[in-house]
Amino acid sequence: MLRKRTKRRHSTPLGRRARRHRARAKARAGLSAGARVHLRRASSYPIEGCWIQEGWEEDGPAHVVVARSQPDGDLVYAYFYIDCRGAGIEDTSVHGNVSDDTFHGEHLPDLLGTEPQEISPALAHEMVYGAISLAENLGSSPHREYAHSRYLLDPPDAYPPSGRVSFGRDN
Numbered sequence: 001m002l003r004k005r006t007k008r009r010h011s012t013p014l015g016r017r018a019r020r021h022r023a024r025a026k027a028r029a030g031l032s033a034g035a036r037v038h039l040r041r042a043s044s045y046p047i048e049g050c051w052i053q054e055g056w057e058e059d060g061p062a063h064v065v066v067a068r069s070q071p072d073g074d075l076v077y078a079y080f081y082i083d084c085r086g087a088g089i090e091d092t093s094v095h096g097n098v099s100d101d102t103f104h105g106e107h108l109p110d111l112l113g114t115e116p117q118e119i120s121p122a123l124a125h126e127m128v129y130g131a132i133s134l135a136e137n138l139g140s141s142p143h144r145e146y147a148h149s150r151y152l153l154d155p156p157d158a159y160p161p162s163g164r165v166s167f168g169r170d171n
Contacts, residue, residue, distance in 0.1 A: 038076045038096045042068050042151045048075055048100075050124035051108060051116040060085055063112050066124050066152050067103065070096070075103045078149040079111050080128055084165060088135025089128065089142045092149040122159035129156045130165055 038045075045068040056062040062084065067077035076096035083090050098107060108116050132142050 038070050039094060039148060039151050042076050042096075043154060045069055045071070045076070047121050048077075050119050050121050051112060052119050052124070052127075053112040054114045054117050056117075061090070062127060064119075064124050064127055065108060065111055065116075066121070066128075068152055074099055076152065077103065077107070078152040080131075080149065082127055082131045084127070084131060084134070088131040088138075088140060089146055092143045092145045094145070094148045094152065121154070123162060123164060125154060125156070125159050126161055127165055128153060130161075 048067040048069045050067070051065045053063045060083070062080075062082045064080040064082055065077055066080075067075050070076055074096070075098045076094070077098065078094050079092060080089055081091035082088070095107065132146075135142065
């Protein structure tokens with residue numbers, strides 16, 4: 001009896017490479033399947049708040065956190081390490097399915113290193129998008145994890161610029 005030969009999926013080197021690439025991308029994301037679902041929907045969730053470290057206007061680099069409330073009551077948040085003088089977004093990360101108590105008691109103080117200072121969503125967005133624009137003007141691109149963090153932001157034109165933050169080396 002002859003067996004019918006069927007074409008195996010991903011049997012070519014290109015198919016194996018694509019499968020490895022997808023696996024690495026999932027591992028890099030560091031997010032569970034549930035967290036990825038919340039991440040993709042995050043911009044539709046209400047903003048819980050935005051925070052920055054104390055003294056950010058004098059220090060230069062800023063640590064910005066944007067948090068949104070998931071439908072189940074937990075939070076999904078993005079952290080941005082912003083250099084307003086040249087490098088743009090130097091680091092960013094996303095975390096989901098975090099309880100309110102854990103976020104405010106552990107994550108937020110650890111990320112900012114000082115007492116969290118609440119800021120308006122407009123200022124947080126202005127800082128993130130201004131840093132991206134500055135870096136692009138200097139020929140750089142945002143941190144690779146920005147591909148995930150961007151889901152927590154509103155569109156760039158959602159808030160009018162306040163002019164409170166200046167970007168560039170001459171600040």
